[in-house]
Amino acid sequence: MRRLLLSFTCLSLPLCAPALAQGAGTPPVTEPSAAVAETVVTATRIPTPIERVPGAVTVIDRRTIEERGYQTLSEALVAVPGLALIQSGGLGQPASAFIRGTASRHALVLLDGVPVNDASEPNGAFNFGNDLLGLEVERIEVLRGPASSLYGSGAIGGVINIVTRRAPRNRAIEAFGELAGGSNRTLRGGAGVAGTVREFDYLLSLRSLSTRGTDATPSRFQRDTREKDGFRGTTATARLGWTPSDRFRLEGLANWRENHGGLDNVPEDDPNYSFEDRRYTGQIRAEGKPIDAWTTGFRAARTVDRRRYSNLADSLDLSTTDDLYRGERTVLDWGNQVRLPDAGILDASQLAFGVTHEREEVRQASGSAFFRTTVDADATSTAGHAGYQVRLFRRLDLSAGFRTDSAEDYGTHTTWRLGGVLAVPEVSARLRASYGTAFKAPSLYQRYGRIEGFFQGNPNLQPETSRGWEVGVEFDIPLAQQRDAVTLGATYFRNRVRDLINFNAGFDTLENVDRARIKGAEFTATLRPARWLTANIAYTITDARDALTGERLARRPEQQLALNASIRPVEGVTIAPELILYGRSREGAFASYADNGTAFTAARDNKAGAVFNLTATWQVTEPVALFLEGRNLTDSDFEPANGFAIAGRTALVGTRFRF
Template identity: 30%
Template sequence: MFDYLGKKKTTSLHLATGGLLALGLTAPAVAQADDAVRSEPELVISASHTPLPSKEIGSSVTVITAEELEQRQVRVVSDVLRDVPGVAVNRAGSVGQLTQVRIRGTEGNQTLVMIDGIEVNNPAAQSEFNFANLLNAGIARIEVLRGPQSAIYGSDAIGGVINIITKDPEPGFTVTTRGELGSFSTRDGQVGLGYGSDKFTVSATVERFITDGISAADEDDGNTEKDGYDNTTGRIKIGVKPVENLELKAVGMIIDSDLDADGSAVVVNAVDSLDTSQSLQRYGLVSGKLSLADGAWDQLLKASYMDDHTDFLDATGATTFTTEGKSITYGYQSDFYFSTPDVAAAEHTVTLAAERKKEEQYTNSGFSGPNTVSIVNYGYTSEYRVSLWDSLFLSGAVRYDDNDDLFDNQTTYRGTAAYLFQETATRLHGSFGRAVKNPTLFELYGSTPSYTGNPNLEPEKGFGWDAGVEQSFLDDRLILDVTYFNNRIENLIQGSGTTAVNTPGTSRIDGIEFTASTEPFENVRLDAAYTYTNAEDSNGVQLTRRPKHIASLVGNYDFDVMERPANVNLSIQYNGKQTDTVFDSFFPVATRTVELGSYTLVNLAGSYEFAEGAKFYMRGENLLNEDYQDVYGYGSPGISFFAGLQIKFGPY
């Protein structure tokens, strides 16, 4: 009766927080998925509850592969996000300092971030993920899904979702190691181990990154004290397949970091100080998948955990403030696959899912003493996808959130459509949806000398849509895409005096994204992106840290030297003018809006594999020596150079 969808065997990958995205629940299953990604790069993990080929996706999504990360020699994930259309990155200084990412003009905490199916937004940091500590340790791919996604993922997904997936091992036993030295006394080392078989896989990666850095407070303002950074990141993945239709998986990650920070002074803003912070981030997930009815029915269970703890210390080493955010999520998902060949040659997928999520915030300071608050959310979601004649692809999803009586329960939805004209290689795509961002625990209950929480806050509400056309030329050697997007956000939560309130009116955001990918010559690839964004609050004032113009160009060339592979990669990133708000808690009258200038970053990387499995590489960053600010008062590194050696043993 059921016609099993063969592609589904490599597509039921993970069970996500917020909407219970189907997660690959064993290393064998994930290994299958990664093989599919390598052989079918169009397969996208995060655009739906179950992965699907890119031609079927109505939403806008960008995929960055492990190969691209290696070619660009990216060490901090936020650096490569600057190449993604619709994404703005703001870092308050050099590597390790506070780093925010905004999608399509929305706020940083309106973007959901996931790592291996674990939601990592910090409940104790305005439900936002700080990208400062996220190194490229064992990352296989990054997917950036743009537009409202709450119907799939729940709160925090008004702007979109960034899904980060780590590597699984090759068959056999492998060892990889890397060592790097560079400007600002930077030292970076990484070791990875992996073993893969049909029944059992395990992979582990450890990276240590140390730099003396620069002054976080801009040196042009007379600040000279360097702010160093130390990060140790470890990841482990284990998968077991005890029987043919049962898959089990465990994922763990820990980030231990120390950061020198700068302070602020009346009117002047950022200035040198001897303040520091110490952070410990821990993430974990266990999951299991049972496939029934010859693969036509999948049952998925998962439990995930995140803990993000930071101590802030003064010049004497005394702790002045402690903050810790935790979340625990339990989820169940059921996926049904069937086809009706005689009716529109249709293939159908139906998903039903439920989850329970508890978020907790702990703070301790001399002002308020220790304080713990928490919130529990129950989410119920369903999604239906259908493929008609292998040309028309439709999906619809609805989610209901029970918010534990703190504020109104919410219903969100999303619809997508894509149509492929086979004869002309033209693909039309579009999506629409309603999304929400729940008030954060700090906004509800926070307490500082100048702030008191507001337990009467309501969720922020967003409605957005996009529509675009993708056109392929020359047998897919040139692909162009242009997309218009439009977002409306109500109940925006902002500070008002000594508390937070839902502001009246509607924030309006719209813009255009343009991408182009081409392979004009053998072994040469060019990728270009441009985004225009107009983001205004309900009073028509430009929203801060949202540049109207963002563009990037990445060129890569593979070639041989003495019959050994070599590679050169050039990336150019343009960030247009943007506004910023200068807050001054000591002198509120001095709070003002300023304009930050545009800048262009040019990076060049090269590598040469001089022996089997042994590679030497070099790169230069900010080759134009641009002096710029992403955040007012905080400087940025000038021209810098790095070199290293990478060796791989195996597989054996």
């Protein structure tokens, strides 16, 4: 895992996402593929040294995913500083991400730059337990802090961008694949082909995982039946591109994901509770360069989510559940970036601007016949955005960005962000600071949901808003002849969130009634004492509280420590241990359970816990590798969320190839 920095002047989805996807120091997006460099990032289309850009981003690249044996999105995110990943059980079980203490609905997720938060989810949150990290995933980028001036609604806590791989430029065909099996009858496999033929390039990939699963109900519960929650997931991706010249590119991307599995109720197992979840995402993007200094692009994208939850009557529950959710999102985006000429003390000047139009539609029917929740609504919004970045005296980088979103049902909302980085090369240090605003629009359920005779959504809800700032320092410590043998970083952040949406006193509608105040710190260290060893440390302290009552917010660990390393004892062999330590966290009233299954009527603390993973890889030949993945090797029964235990000790063995 590498920690990179992202420039906040890149505001257009068609232009920003591919630049991030290509990584540091790569050619423009008009190229069908790109190599990843170590020190710069091209969020503004011009390679920029890492020391010159503000705002923290953690990049989990393909090599890291394979070295550490990450097979799902939730597994890959647990070691990210400032992010708490809370999953209710093992593979395929629901999972939420709390970035810098904000709510799970305040994390915006993108797939190659396209928002994929399910519009039919009642709060607009993303389920991180559903996505497999297939061979088509090239990298994951986690941007922490308010980013609505960059990506719009939902980016109060941060943004997570899943980037798919691109075809090699110099090969007509490249085949890649993987096959693994192990504990709990788990079978994982995938294969794909990619290549470039003259001006055309392509990528086709298929990934599948099935497992008998584990029991998410803690063994301490007296009525635990040991029923396992199975999971089957499939993901397919297709990308086609046409690059007739170095000034124009046309590209299409399609992604399909379908999951089936079992779920548990608290405080006891329910063998008939199951789910199926489908997502279809497609986009077409065109980009051109009328002149060398100007890049313009247009994207049309559509995402459809379909979810169904079923629970037949049995001895544990006599009721029958058949919940249906359908959410759709259409995005049209036009973006531009212009590189301006240098002038005296000013250089590296860049301007970005564009327009985004978005439409959401939700059809939902869930719950029993007596207590049926329904939503049948749609909404549109249009946003204009712009940003500017410049360097002064070849030492101070400044950036500014703003965005105005105009919606048909909650009015107009403007967000902005300022940032700066001061290089102090005399001591190999970088000082950075930023301040910004963000918002989360009320979901269609919050505005138009209905339970006949009990609840009615509030169409007059206003967006949840925040103001946040951070200051940080990062510096390198030389050792022998290595300039960055040790890299240390520290960041302090504060955020105030207003107009949070919650139930009114009668629990029959929703209002903008809550506030939160959040502060914390992130400490990181990367140690490179020898060529065969790299170690990473990430320690996060988070204090997230209800601003009105002073109570700690639920499911935000007060402390979290991630330790991992890449050890190469001999050529071709890599051993990657990972230890995650979770501090205590709060659980709300009626969400904590005693051993007999009784719910506590007051808020309580979840206990601290630890998880140890280990992955070993042997590169037998250049195209073929063997690997062994061990998860929770200490067999911890830690409960990130009260009433849901993590999966027990598991192991998988497999092979990976590329020809």
